[in-house]
């Protein structure tokens with residue numbers, strides 16, 4: 148007779164319980180251990196799997212390796228439990244999409260969902276069933292290189308994108324669908340608030356900021372059904388995130404009712420010793436498992452110490468059982484017991500298909516932000532001679548960004564190639580000018596000469612892929628190396644006589660203040676993935692009208708950091724008087740504000756209606772207005788809704804994003820955009836740290852960026868209501884009539 152846990156007709160719960168009671172303590176702990184196979188399927192890895200001491204591996208790549216190691220797990224272990232194989236499939240698997248910060252610039256959740264869905268389909272076809280994404284760390288500090296991996300500075304935008312990413316990776320719910328992955332919301336929590344923007348550094352923030360800003364996107368991911376959560380490296384208010392009972396057990400698993408499992412970040416449990424909160428590995432294991440970390444990534448701490456801790460009565464076995472239940476539940480739901488193997492035939496069909504490469508182009512276009520345009524863009528396709536200059540002009544590596552999984556630069560399209568394809572009849576001159584980082588100016592002369600000969604110049608400057616992402620914090624935020632000097636040299640030689648356009652590629656906001664003040668056009672291209680060059684050429688030459696908006700503020704100077712749009716008012720808001728909150732040597736305002744992005748057409752906002760004018764807590768307010776394309780091209784506008792709580796019991800931000808909609812309009816077309824704002828979205832943590840919707844007046848601002856507000860109105864909440872803590876999240880419904 149077949150054991151109950153092998154019987155797919157039984158419920159997941161029954162199967163989990165049946166399996167659990169057959170397992171030895173060592174086998175249970177084995178499920179809680181994950182190891183990296185980045186060095187290949189070594190004897191050590193195979194041995195750990197064979198002995199039932201590893202429940203999960205990361206970095207196993209290739210169908211053959213996947214199938215070999217799964218065969219060992221399924222056929223050579225006592226209970227035949229398949230492995231959960233994970234990989235950082237962040238912005239694509241082999242078809243590489245724009246980095247997440249760029250995806251957020253689309254302000255289009257369908258874009259994020261599509262990129263995740265395709266990444267999942269490719270990875271799953273090769274036997275990976277778990278991704279360490281989405282990364283949901285709010286980042287207000289561009290010095291932190293990992294800002295590239297997330298959705299920017301705003302909790303509401305990140306919540307919407309978190310939901311979309313989870314659905315894209317997992318589907319409507321976690322299931323055996325062979326095209327889907329289990330997702331992992333990381334890095335829980337507040338990792339982005341590291342002091343000085345230095346990776347892995349200390350975080351010390353109030354519980355109010357923690358909950359309202361940093362936890363918000365994680366809560367959305369949990370509400371969307373995310374299967375797993377990763378506990379972060381950083382310490383938070385004195386307690387490391389991977390030993391934090393408050394954030395993990397009380398909030399995540401308690402208040403929000405998270406049913407999946409928590410995996411530590413890479414050796415984060417072992418590092419509890421380095422943090423100085425555990426004397427040794429044994430104490431670290433005890434702290435982590437007690438706090439609610441279910442799986443130990445690569446630390447080897449659980450394997451070494453948990454059994455002993457249980458036998459000595461320090462850790463109750465019930466904690467182990469709880470962790471194993473959570474892990475096995477994910478494995479059963481993914482259908483791994485029925486389908487542990489990858490099908491090489493399917494992998495060949497699916498990975499890097501023409502359809503996926505098309506989607507990568509569509510998505511990349513939507514992520515481009517036109518930051519400045521004094522009328523030189525789009526460039527005419529009738530140009531006969533164009534110069535494409537800069538260290539990133541012909542770079543197929545930078546465009547793949549910081550987490551390219553198994554992406555291959557040979558598949559990527561550089562800007563130079565994109566422009567050559569766009570202008571088959573024209574002469575396209577190319578000079579690097581300098582390297583991304585070196586001090587060598589010997590290539591300047593050639594670059595200047597190319598610009599002199601051309602009718603228009605495109606300068607492609609910024610950061611290489613390894614300058615953002617993990618362990619890539621920067622203290623300076625200008626163009627690296629001598630790139631700004633290159634831009635100046637070219638500008639001085641030809642500026643004013645022929646169009647000079649800057650295309651800036653980076654994994655973070657840069658302080659390109661001089662460039663933005665002098666050059667007539669700046670295109671922010673981030674790292675756009677495998678079709679970057681085609682997408683950028685489409686925008687430069689007007690085959691695509693850019694509509695992306697910044698999901699993060701661009702500072703003028705590093706000294707302004709952290710700088711973000713939803714800051715508090717202070718008692719002395721910046722003004723002409725000296726004794727107000729500003730700098731004596733720099734503007735207090737950013738270079739480009741949150742939500743900023745231009746188009747080749749113009750949009751007009753009119754006829755704001757806010758109904759009702761007074762609402763009970765629990766009700767909703769409808770905010771609608773007319774949006775018209777008054778230019779002569781089709782284009783996209785991201786209409787943005789901001790709200791300001793005029794008087795509250797605690798200080799509140801000057802404005803907060805509460806809704807948005809990317810709308811495509813033909814020339815002359817006019818539509819009514821309708822936002823339905825649930826009052827729950829007005830809640831915040833009051834003086835007693837309970838979530839509350841407070842009575843009073845709320846100012847409504849509708850516009851084209853956080854600084855370009857076109858329409859203003861207000862409504863009133865009639866009474867104060869304290870809300871229950873819980874896992875529910877609210878979104879503003881946005882539609883176009």
Ligand code: BGC
Nearest residue numbers: 205235279333334412413617
């Ligand atoms: C990173 C995580 C990543 C993990 C596995 C860690 O160093 O912080 O984001 O998922 O490695 O590769």
